[in-house]
Amino acid sequence: MEDLITYGLTVFMGFFAIMNPIANTPIFLGLVEGEDKESKKKIAKTASITAFIIVVAFIFAGKYIFELFGLTIPAFKIAGGILIFYVGFEMLMSQKSKVHSNDNQEDKSNLAISPLAIPILAGPGTIVTAMNFVTDATYIHIAIVVSIFALMILLTYLAFSLSDLIVKKVGENLIAIIGKLMGLILAIIGTGMVTEGIKLTFN
DSSP states (O other): OHHHHHHHHHHHHHHHHHHOHHHHHHHHHHHTTTOOHHHHHHHHHHHHHHHHHHHHHHHHHHHHHHHHHTOOHHHHHHHHHHHHHHHHHHHHTTOOOTTTOOOSOOOGGGTIIIIIIIIIISSHHHHHHHHHHHTTOOHHHHHHHHHHHHHHHHHHHHHHHTHHHHHHHHOHHHHHHHHHHHHHHHHHHHHHHHHHHHHHHTO
């Protein structure tokens, strides 16, 4: 039981670091600037549901994707770890991550799908993190990952829906500090993935 609790906490921290609802709130506000309250909630809901469907699809179909392209778990852990470390390093350096950003101007009607759902919420980093947690995992572990990701999506939806209030109460400086802490956690998670991948390769 303790192992499952520890695993659950690890999964939660991994998803929280890569998605970070609080740090993504100012990004959401910037994208939906000029929209009324109801439109903001609708965009947040659509983006959250879309991101959930995408990541869960990768969680369950990840094994078949591996087989289709001839991928190996050690290679995935190393490549995924490097990617997650890169995102964390950019966050530590106060740079807007290229993995999460999208410089193209999109119509408001497509805003919930891109760039909010993809790649801000369900970007490469989130997908890599989710698939890493379910490689060689039991059904219980997969259920835990899906449940915790659903919780993260709910937290993200609430953060986006209350975005104006959160930025006003928390302040942009504290949000920036939280972002740096999440960047450090991501860098550590990424390093751990690379280390595990190397161990598996030379085992």
